Amino acid sequence: MINWSAFVVVVVVALVAAGVLVTLFSTALRVGDGDAPWRRPVSVGLYVVCGLVVAFGLYLIIPALHAG
Template identity: 45%
Template sequence: MIDWPAFFVVLVSTLVSACLVVTFYSVGLRLLDTGHGWRRPAGIACFTICALVVLYGVYLVIPYFHQ
């Protein structure tokens, strides 16, 4: 039997995470494109957030990391 509430939790969290990564990546690209003053460190911070979200997703998927 399918656990529908758990399925919808996974569905919503996946959509939110994907939108978060795409948004921060595109903002990071935009900030690095102009690249003057405070925009370069902010762009690098956006890429760092993207990397952390992806690494957290990998951590959740691989059971070896959280036994």
């Protein structure tokens, strides 16, 4: 039978992950666009957080990293 609960979990997780990534990257772009001195470090920080999320994605893809 169809495992509907697994499907719902997949949808929710994917939605949240995609939403977070896009929000982070977009905000980084938005913040990075301007001359105020605070903008650049905040923007870079957001890119870094974005990178960390992607790194977590890599960690999930590569079984060797979490199997043993």
